[in-house]
Amino acid sequence: MSVCKRCGAAFSCAMVDGNDGTPCWCTAMPPAVPVPAAATGAATDLTCWCPDCLKQHIAERQAEKNRPKE
Numbered sequence: 001m002s003v004c005k006r007c008g009a010a011f012s013c014a015m016v017d018g019n020d021g022t023p024c025w026c027t028a029m030p031p032a033v034p035v036p037a038a039a040t041g042a043a044t045d046l047t048c049w050c051p052d053c054l055k056q057h058i059a060e061r062q063a064e065k066n067r068p069k070e
Contacts, residue, residue: 004050011050025051030058 002013014024026048049057 002048004053005047006049006053009050009052011048013048016048026054029054 001010002016003010012019012025014022048054
């Protein structure tokens, strides 16, 4: 099991935890900006978020994108 670095929830990430060869659940999500790196910003610090946090992140980015420009 993986642990979401945003909220601490346990979840399954096929890319990290391994699986039966099927794609990870996140591949069915709409395209989004990459999940931000951990505090150091090093490439090795990139991590997955749980489904709920990734959905929220995508919704926030969509809202920003759709917000009228001033």
